[in-house]
Amino acid sequence: MQKKILKDVNVKDKRVLVRVDFNVPMEDGEVTDDTRIKAALPTIEYLINEEAKVILMAHLGRPGGEVKEELRLDPVAKRLANLLNKTVFKTDETVGAEVEKAINEIETGDVVLLENTRFNPGEKQNDSDFAKKLGELADLYVNDAFGATHRAHASTAGVAEYTDEAVMGFLIQKELETMGDAIQDPEEPFVAIMGGVKVSDKIGVIETLIEKVDALLIGGGMANTFIAAQGYEIGDSLLEEEKIDLAKKLIDKAKEKGVKLLIPKDVVIADDFAADAEHKVVSVKQIEDKWQALDIGPETVNDFKDVIKDAKTIVWNGPMGVFEMATFAKGTFEIAEALAESDAITIIGGGDSAAAVKKAGLADDMTHISTGGGASLQFMEGKPLQAVEALDNK
Numbered sequence: 001m002q003k004k005i006l007k008d009v010n011v012k013d014k015r016v017l018v019r020v021d022f023n024v025p026m027e028d029g030e031v032t033d034d035t036r037i038k039a040a041l042p043t044i045e046y047l048i049n050e051e052a053k054v055i056l057m058a059h060l061g062r063p064g065g066e067v068k069e070e071l072r073l074d075p076v077a078k079r080l081a082n083l084l085n086k087t088v089f090k091t092d093e094t095v096g097a098e099v100e101k102a103i104n105e106i107e108t109g110d111v112v113l114l115e116n117t118r119f120n121p122g123e124k125q126n127d128s129d130f131a132k133k134l135g136e137l138a139d140l141y142v143n144d145a146f147g148a149t150h151r152a153h154a155s156t157a158g159v160a161e162y163t164d165e166a167v168m169g170f171l172i173q174k175e176l177e178t179m180g181d182a183i184q185d186p187e188e189p190f191v192a193i194m195g196g197v198k199v200s201d202k203i204g205v206i207e208t209l210i211e212k213v214d215a216l217l218i219g220g221g222m223a224n225t226f227i228a229a230q231g232y233e234i235g236d237s238l239l240e241e242e243k244i245d246l247a248k249k250l251i252d253k254a255k256e257k258g259v260k261l262l263i264p265k266d267v268v269i270a271d272d273f274a275a276d277a278e279h280k281v282v283s284v285k286q287i288e289d290k291w292q293a294l295d296i297g298p299e300t301v302n303d304f305k306d307v308i309k310d311a312k313t314i315v316w317n318g319p320m321g322v323f324e325m326a327t328f329a330k331g332t333f334e335i336a337e338a339l340a341e342s343d344a345i346t347i348i349g350g351g352d353s354a355a356a357v358k359k360a361g362l363a364d365d366m367t368h369i370s371t372g373g374g375a376s377l378q379f380m381e382g383k384p385l386q387a388v389e390a391l392d393n394k
Helices: 035-049 074-084 097-105 128-135 158-162 170-184 203-209 223-229 241-257 298-310 330-341 351-359 373-380
Strands: 015-019 053-057 088-090 111-113 140-143 165-168 190-194 215-218 260-262 266-270 279-283 292-296 313-317 345-348
Touching: 015 035, 035 053, 035 074, 035 170, 074 088, 074 111, 128 158, 140 158, 158 165, 165 170, 170 313, 170 345, 170 373, 190 203, 190 298, 203 241, 203 373, 215 298, 223 241, 223 292, 241 260, 260 298, 266 298, 292 298, 292 330, 298 330, 313 330, 313 351, 313 373, 330 345, 330 351, 345 351, 351 373
Parallel strands: 015 053, 015 140, 053 111, 088 111, 140 165, 190 215, 190 313, 215 260, 313 345
Antiparallel strands: 266 279, 266 292
8 A cells, every 4th residue: 555655745834743863873962974864854845845834853862761961852953954054943842831832933934853752751662642742743744764664653653643644755755665666676687785793683684585686695794604504613703503594494495596695605704803803814614713704705705796796786784794893894895896886776775784885985876875774674574664554545
């Protein structure tokens, strides 16, 4: 069932409550990466231009249902005001008399940012009383927080019941259309690259993609479980022992489906989980006792690049190694470069892979970088996104 989008509704002179994803990195009370704020601008600017009264709500960090001064949204309001080049009124509460007064005083085209929704214990519980109070602030609700669509919280899902209309904003629309097209009707060859720490986080996605892709490339910490499934020793490398049988089944399933499954042939091992650890490149057959694999090796990088260069659609979720440490970032950055040079449609599934692509300075060379890691994984797996389900049908 198709959901209503922002352009399906009239917003002129209306109080429009917009859930945005402003969960941005902060340091010393300053926003250090405003990518998510910028991603919300098309929806916010459209509403300003259409003469709506814009009421924004967002969460920041994990305050656990209580007020944490360092997690107030004032620095976010300041950055947003700079980007919009206009005043953003910031409230010290999320609901209540102060908020109602602020909304009553604004003109059409004005913007109010409510305080961190997670300061309220009812937010994560999807408490109907809190959701109703939020809904009563506005005439209609727009969800544009893609990174929070896989969570049924009061400000993402519950609130949709308590406004006259509930629709998706431009960011969610773009995310779902771009990723949906890539996965449902990909130009072939279709290649998926899966990395990151745990197989258990990606099982559903791997099982879904194995039915659709021409090639599946496995890297990162999760590759160790596949290496162990082939009967090799992995020393002190991260391992999900209880998932070895599953890895074997996935290897067999790929064979059965004719999917090219690439598991690392060589890895960079270290004698400690530290940037200055002693390290070397070895075959996966020669990982030493007490050493741990922290990146894919050069032979594996070349094998992956050979597959990437012929691809027409590439989905990437999860880094190839511990890219936060320069010593073990080479595999991830080389794969990012291969994608940047590719003519394929390249979709980066948010989270650490998005961070890695940005760190490599290659974000502008990708077709689409998702703003939500968990949400994009759930979507790729074919599972419904609860906050999208809560919106009005067309």
